[in-house]
Amino acid sequence: MKMDLFVDCDMQISTVHKVLHHVEKLLDAPTPPEVPSAFIKNEDFIRLHEKMISLRDIMTSFASGDLSPQITMSGVVAGSCKALQANLRHMTWKVQQVENGDYSQRMDFMGDFSSSFNSMVVQLANTIDALQQKEASLQEEARQRNEAMRQLEQSEAKFKYMAQHDPLTGVFNRRFFFFSAMEQMERCFAMRRNCCYCLLDVDHFKKFNDTYGHVEGDWALKHIVEQAQKSLRRADIMGRYGGEEFIFFFSDADMEQGRAAAERIRVAVESAPCQLQDGRKIPVTVSMGVAGLLAKKVADQNSNILQQHAIKIADAALYQAKGNGRNTVHVAEIVSIT
Amino acid sequence: MSTERKYVFSWNTIGDNMAVARPSLGVYTRIEVYRLLQYTLRDILEDEFGHIKTDEIFRRAGALAGKEFYKKYITDVSDISGLVKIIEDKFMELGIGIFRVESIDLDTLSFTLNVEEDLDCSGLPDSNEQICVYDEGFIQGILESYTGTKFKVREIDCWCTGARTCRFNANAIDQAHGD
Numbered sequence: 001m002k003m004d005l006f007v008d009c010d011m012q013i014s015t016v017h018k019v020l021h022h023v024e025k026l027l028d029a030p031t032p033p034e035v036p037s038a039f040i041k042n043e044d045f046i047r048l049h050e051k052m053i054s055l056r057d058i059m060t061s062f063a064s065g066d067l068s069p070q071i072t073m074s075g076v077v078a079g080s081c082k083a084l085q086a087n088l089r090h091m092t093w094k095v096q097q098v099e100n101g102d103y104s105q106r107m108d109f110m111g112d113f114s115s116s117f118n119s120m121v122v123q124l125a126n127t128i129d130a131l132q133q134k135e136a137s138l139q140e141e142a143r144q145r146n147e148a149m150r151q152l153e154q155s156e157a158k159f160k161y162m163a164q165h166d167p168l169t170g171v172f173n174r175r176f177f178f179f180s181a182m183e184q185m186e187r188c189f190a191m192r193r194n195c196c197y198c199l200l201d202v203d204h205f206k207k208f209n210d211t212y213g214h215v216e217g218d219w220a221l222k223h224i225v226e227q228a229q230k231s232l233r234r235a236d237i238m239g240r241y242g243g244e245e246f247i248f249f250f251s252d253a254d255m256e257q258g259r260a261a262a263e264r265i266r267v268a269v270e271s272a273p274c275q276l277q278d279g280r281k282i283p284v285t286v287s288m289g290v291a292g293l294l295a296k297k298v299a300d301q302n303s304n305i306l307q308q309h310a311i312k313i314a315d316a317a318l319y320q321a322k323g324n325g326r327n328t329v330h331v332a333e334i335v336s337i338t
Numbered sequence: 339m340s341t342e343r344k345y346v347f348s349w350n351t352i353g354d355n356m357a358v359a360r361p362s363l364g365v366y367t368r369i370e371v372y373r374l375l376q377y378t379l380r381d382i383l384e385d386e387f388g389h390i391k392t393d394e395i396f397r398r399a400g401a402l403a404g405k406e407f408y409k410k411y412i413t414d415v416s417d418i419s420g421l422v423k424i425i426e427d428k429f430m431e432l433g434i435g436i437f438r439v440e441s442i443d444l445d446t447l448s449f450t451l452n453v454e455e456d457l458d459c460s461g462l463p464d465s466n467e468q469i470c471v472y473d474e475g476f477i478q479g480i481l482e483s484y485t486g487t488k489f490k491v492r493e494i495d496c497w498c499t500g501a502r503t504c505r506f507n508a509n510a511i512d513q514a515h516g517d
Contacts, residue, residue, distance in 0.1 A: 074464060074500025082495050083502035086452045089440035102419050109436075 019045065026052040055081070062088070091117070098124065166240040168218055169225040174247075177239025181249035182303055184237060188251055189295050196258030197310040198248040198290045199318045200228070200265065203326040205244040208284070216276050220284055223274045231264040247311070255292035255331050262288040262329040270327060285327035289318025292333045310334055347402060349410060366433075372457065376472070397475035404479020412484070418442060421484055433457065435473075440505070447487060447510035450494075451477060456504045459497045468493040470504050481508055 018036060025033040032053055039045040051073060058081050061069045067089050071082050087110055094105045094117070103125035107114035164176040172180060181197070188195040202208070202224060209217040221244060228246065232238060235251035250261045266286055273281040291313035298306055313332050321330035345351060356365045383392040411428050415421045422439050429437040435453035442449050454460070458470050470493045478491040488511040495501035 071495075074466065076500070079497075079500045079502040082505070083454075086438065086440055086454075086495075086503050086505055089450070090438040090452060093439045093441060097419050100419070104423065 022049070023052065026056065032056060067092070103128070169222050169240055171225055171229075171246070172237065172239035174239060174241055177237060177241075177247055177249075178307065180237050181239075181247075182307055184235070184249055184251055185293070185307065186303055189298075192295045193252045194254040194257075194292065194294050196248075196250040196253050196255065196261070196290050196292045197307070197314045198250060198258065198262050198288055199241060199311070199314045200224075200246040200248065200262075200286050200288045201318055201322065202244040203285045203287055203322075208282070212276060212282070216274075219277070220274045220282075223272070224269050224284060224286065227268040227272050228265045231261070231268045233261075236261070247314075253292075254294065255290070255333055258290045258292050259329055259331045262290050262331075266327065266329055287318060287321040287326045288329045289314045289316065289321050290329060290331040291317060292331060294333065298334060347406065349406065369457065376458065393471045396471045397478070400472040400475020400477075401479040401482070402475075403472075404476040404481075405483050406479075407476070408480050408483035412480070415484070418444060418484075425480065429453070435460070435504075447485060447489075449481070449506075449508040451506045451508060452503050453506070454503045456497065459504060462498050464500055465498045467498055468496040469498045470496055470506075473504065474506060477506055477508055485510065487511070 015038075018038065022033060022036060022039075026049070035046060035049055039049075054071075054073060055077060058069050058071060061067070062081075062084065067085055069085075071078055071085065091107065091110065091113070094107060097105045098121055103121055105121055107117050164172060166173045171177075185195055202221070205217065205220075208220060212220075225238070225246070228238060228248075232248075233251070237249040237251075239247050241247040248261070248265075250258050253261060266288055269284060269286050273283045275281050291310045293306070293310055313334050317330040317332040320332075321328045324330060353359055380392060380396070383395060387395070407428070412421065412424050415424060422437075422442075426437045429435050435456040438452040438454065440450040440452060453470075453473060456470060456473065458472055462469065474491040474493055478489045481487075481489045481491070489508050490511050491506055491508040493504060493506050495503065495505040497504060
């Protein structure tokens with residue numbers, strides 16, 4: 001009887017050792033142990049085994065950053081796992097808010113992590129604030145620089161315009177007209193096209209000035225320019241030659257086309273009387289001299305000399321037009337330069 | 339049963355000038371008093387109507403409270419982050435619990451939310467029952483007020499089931515399917 005008690009006791013101790021050994025393996029072994037055959041039908045043992053396997057899986061998932069496991073157990077350890085899971089998920093959410101620019105996020109749990117998180121967010125907010133201020137200051141600097149550049153470009157454009165245009169009428173000044181007309185003439189000759197220079201003089205302009213004053217005289221010149229420009233083609237060029245004289249370059253125009261172009265201008269001016277400031281309408285007319293340059297005859301000549309010569313011939317033609325009674329067009333051909 | 343109403347809720351019903359009303363005791367009371375009220379009320383309601391109906395009543399009351407809470411405290415909110423911040427602060431200030439967000443999906447309007455140190459259940463003995471039905475309604479009321487959409491809120495972990503925190507899943511109800 002006594003021996004039986006000892007045997008029972010030994011068996012119980014052996015069973016406890018087997019259970020403890022299994023629990024230890026569940027905690028320590030890299031791969032979970034199988035349920036020993038002696039306990040395969042023991043429900044309590046199986047429940048403990050499965051619970052610990054679940055906890056192992058949960059902790060392994062957490063350790064690898066996977067917070068998704070559904071914890072279905074209850075009890076203090078499982079509850080702590082749930083709290084840890086909830087806290088880590090909440091921290092993830094907080095970090096996402098910071099990522100989206102909300103630097104007011106703070107934490108007050110998970111000990112050192114919270115204080116580090118809070119310090120980091122404050123530091124981040126300060127840094128971003130400083131960067132934003134810097135960016136704003138740079139943007140302002142860039143804006144001022146752009147504004148200065150814009151004003152400079154505006155001034156440059158203004159000076160360029162002033163250097164190229166007649167301040168009263170807005171057409172090219174004499175120097176820029178010569179430059180532009182020369183380029184255009186060379187382009188015409190390169191394509192074996194004819195062209196014309198033309199001079200315009202306002203008839204009786206001295207008398208107009210003496211009668212109505214120089215202010216009205218200036219106004220009359222602007223009016224004549226306006227009428228003339230309406231009659232020009234895009235490739236034609238107009239400039240102020242001096243006083244009441246204007247000069248034109250007609251691209252791709254033989255003598256007849258040059259005459260027609262000049263005639264259009266003459267008619268336009270004649271049919272649009274100049275309106276004075278007091279409302280009176282005063283008829284004005286112009287005389288025009290055209291010099292035609294035939295490419296086949298003069299294209300090989302020096303452009304500079306050719307231009308001077310063409311203007312001289314146009315001037316002579318203008319003189320002829322004046323001699324013919326004014327308000328008329330006279331055309332002369334340049335055959336060669338002598 | 340009479341449908342005549344005697345106490346339709348309004349904030350005026352519960353008084354607001356505690357400095358005059360309770361000059362010595364102030365605005366706070368002990369948590370067991372709150373729970374005494376809730377759990378005795380629950381006791382009688384369960385006795386009268388059964389626990390399913392009682393849960394339903396508590397959830398409806400919670401939803402009403404959530405809506406009133408929203409109307410009173412959440413008056414100026416621009417986005418979900420702002421909403422969460424106000425709830426966090428107000429829950430803390432009023433001692434309701436420590437409100438935390440686990441996840442929010444605005445595309446599907448689904449939320450996982452925590453309330454730690456919950457007023458209703460924190461410290462209760464394990465019972466294998468998710469007991470915070472009033473909280474479910476409360477969260478539902480807030481979310482419905484904010485989104486204008488019907489929500490179903492269910493507690494998935496509770497102090498009473500061994501978790502150290504109360505966790506809630508909140509999902510917009512697909513009204514076309516009724517769930």
